[in-house]
Amino acid sequence: MYQTWMRFFSPGPAHHRLGLVCLGVGLQHGALPTVGPRTLDHHVAVVISAGAGWYRGADGRRTTVTAPALLWLTPGVPHHYAPDPGTGWDEAFVDFAGPAAATYTELGYIEPERPVVPLSDASGPRAVVARIARAARRGNPLLEVETGAAVHELLVALRRARADLAPDGDQVLQALARDACAPLSVADHARVHGMTPAELRRAVRRAAGCSPKDYLLGIRLGRAKELLATTELPVAAVARRVGYDDPAYFSRLFTRRVGLAPVRFRAQQGRSVPGGWSDRVPDPDDPPMIHSPDTAETRPGEPIG
Structure with missing residues (x-):
């Protein structure tokens, strides 16, 4: 039946x-x-x-x-x-x-x-x-x-x-994400994990569907966008923060991948966020909210954003 x-x-x-x-x-x-x-x-x-x-x-x-x-x-x-x-x-x-x-x-x-x-x-x-x-x-x-x-x-x-992967990605991806903005080459990352570059490429391709270079680049550019949008750091300083000593190379790379030069991205997305910026992932059950002064749920001193 x-x-x-x-x-x-x-x-x-x-x-x-x-x-x-x-x-x-x-x-x-x-x-x-x-x-x-x-x-x-x-x-x-x-x-x-x-x-x-x-x-x-x-x-x-x-x-x-x-x-x-x-x-x-x-x-x-x-x-x-x-x-x-x-x-x-x-x-x-x-x-x-x-x-x-x-x-x-x-x-x-x-x-x-x-x-x-x-x-x-x-x-x-x-x-x-x-x-x-x-x-x-x-x-x-x-x-x-x-x-x-x-x-x-x-x-x-x-x-x-998939049973062959941890729920949020394997340990190699987590470690790469943690060290993505360090001035390390793909070969350097492979050595840190006791792997050959070929082994690292296979592991990242299997887990993320892309090369280690593209995986690291996505994280670096995401961080660069955050810095451009929320700080007044010069582009050269942003480049160094995300692992690039040559600001000209960073600008070319950013422009090719994003479609906008760093200065144009900042002009479009930049905003003043004094005291309001947080890089903590919000809790879906307790998202950031703006409360009126007479609302009982107001938590004094809690950052918004």
């Missing part, structure tokens, strides 16, 4: 131009029928949160699937899968398509070469699928945009839930 619920959508051309569209969503559990063999022209993420079964891909090999796990069904790839008939499984699926799928594949969020991915916890992805299911109510005027936006969120949730 099994139970199933599913909805399918037909987004228009304008929705496809948003990058990703949701084509369908389903929630199923029990001893479900075998799927395939078949080949699709779009992507499907199948999240298995309980139970076990098997998957067979284009190579003909049968792989055991044990929850929590993700099945990637990718365009043009034959596949065949089913839960164990004796136990069944608990499954949620989302069909999607769009030009952004190629970029997510390039970044390592979608893995065609690894159709069965162990997850550490399926609750995050299942929560996103549940939101897509709620958005699928008949007559929802925001259906295509709401579900399409949720596909982006689902890909992030699936990436975060």
Whole structure:
């Protein structure tokens, strides 16, 4: 016995131009029928949160699937899968398509070469699928945009839930982020971690979907933007703060990546924040707020921003 619920959508051309569209969503559990063999022209993420079964891909090999796990069904790839008939499984699926799928594949969020991915916890992805299911109510005027936006969120949730990665990134990425503004080359960072540059490149590519150079550059430029927007430091001093001794090189690099020279970025984004700047990540349950003087929740001396 099994139970199933599913909805399918037909987004228009304008929705496809948003990058990703949701084509369908389903929630199923029990001893479900075998799927395939078949080949699709779009992507499907199948999240298995309980139970076990098997998957067979284009190579003909049968792989055991044990929850929590993700099945990637990718365009043009034959596949065949089913839960164990004796136990069944608990499954949620989302069909999607769009030009952004190629970029997510390039970044390592979608893995065609690894159709069965162990997850550490399926609750995050299942929560996103549940939101897509709620958005699928008949007559929802925001259906295509709401579900399409949720596909982006689902890909992030699936990436975060992979069992081979820590929830917030591995230790190498955390250490690189901590030391990103130090005047160190990629080779220097590799030596700090007892790795060869090639090993560091593979680790960062696997975890972040980019090279160590691009990962460090993103952090450095983000910090440079903060300094340009919230301080009156000269550009040369900002360059040194984020790891560049040559301010001219920093300015060229900033302009090429950001699209604006540092001085133009400051002219657009600069603001006076005396006593109000904080680099602490806000608590979502206690966000910064402006309170009126007669509000009981006012906390004297607490910085805003």
